[in-house]
Amino acid sequence: MIELDDVRVRLGQREVLCGVTAALPERRVGVIGANGSGKSTLARLLNGLVLPTSGTVTVLGDDTRRHAARIRRRVGFLFTDPDAQIVMPTVAEDVAFSLRRRKLPREEVERRVADVLERYGLAGHADHPAHQLSGGQKQLLALCSVLVLEPEILVMDEPTTLLDLRHSRLVADVLRELPQQVVVVSHDLALLEDFDRLLVLDEGRIVADAAPRAAIGHYRKLMS
Numbered sequence: 001m002i003e004l005d006d007v008r009v010r011l012g013q014r015e016v017l018c019g020v021t022a023a024l025p026e027r028r029v030g031v032i033g034a035n036g037s038g039k040s041t042l043a044r045l046l047n048g049l050v051l052p053t054s055g056t057v058t059v060l061g062d063d064t065r066r067h068a069a070r071i072r073r074r075v076g077f078l079f080t081d082p083d084a085q086i087v088m089p090t091v092a093e094d095v096a097f098s099l100r101r102r103k104l105p106r107e108e109v110e111r112r113v114a115d116v117l118e119r120y121g122l123a124g125h126a127d128h129p130a131h132q133l134s135g136g137q138k139q140l141l142a143l144c145s146v147l148v149l150e151p152e153i154l155v156m157d158e159p160t161t162l163l164d165l166r167h168s169r170l171v172a173d174v175l176r177e178l179p180q181q182v183v184v185v186s187h188d189l190a191l192l193e194d195f196d197r198l199l200v201l202d203e204g205r206i207v208a209d210a211a212p213r214a215a216i217g218h219y220r221k222l223m224s
């Protein structure tokens with residue numbers, strides 16, 4: 001469960017979020033809105049990467065201001081730019097690196113890494129240099145590196161930007177099947193159309209909060 005209570009975020013001179021309140025128990029929540037409306041900032045609030053200037057963000061019962069480390073362990077975050085997330089030379093090493101703090105036996109790490117790479121179509125690239133993957137493959141690798149940790153909540157900031165139609169569908173299928181709660185910021189309306197709930201942001205405020213059809217209708221009107 002995620003709860004935002006009158007959250008304001010000021011970055012520099014700018015009020016980026018201006019009093020956002022929402023309780024989000026649904027399994028799949030999407031966030032849409034114009035460029036610069038505050039979507040990424042909202043996403044980053046959910047794992048404590050951004051702290052509210054005022055108001056509170058409560059995730060899995062913890063206030064992000066007080067329990068940032070614990071929240072970061074429980075909330076996986078996928079950035080738009082996978083290069084920001086790739087840290088090791090090869091694909092398999094990069095996924096294994098995510099597990100370094102779990103102190104698992106080497107065979108267990110290898111098994112989990114192989115499983116997740118197989119699941120997302122990267123098994124054939126396990127020993128390839130991570131930076132030589134295509135943009136879409138890098139995005140899948142970043143997803144593997146987050147999911148291997150089995151986070152309780154997954155937050156994704158524009159996860160399909162670099163993906164072709166086939167891989168976008170793969171991500172949509174993954175999101176449909178993942179047991180954990182997911183919050184996805186996206187301009188890819190097709191990805192979100194069967195979500196449980198969509199928030200529409202405009203100039204730092206929630207201007208619509210509804211099922212996808214109604215929320216996307218509101219967003220289209222806003223953009224026309």
Ligand SMILES: Nc1ncnc2c1ncn2[C@@H]1O[C@H](COP(=O)(O)OP(=O)(O)OP(=O)(O)O)[C@@H](O)[C@H]1O
Pocket residue numbers: 011012013014016033034035036037038039040041042
């Ligand atoms: N560190 C910062 N300092 C000052 N302003 C910032 C900072 N980070 C973001 N902003 C501003 O906050 C506003 C909201 O940014 P945010 O990235 O949350 O929007 P967004 O809805 O995700 O946009 P997009 O769809 O373009 O990714 C923008 O006007 C941006 O310029």
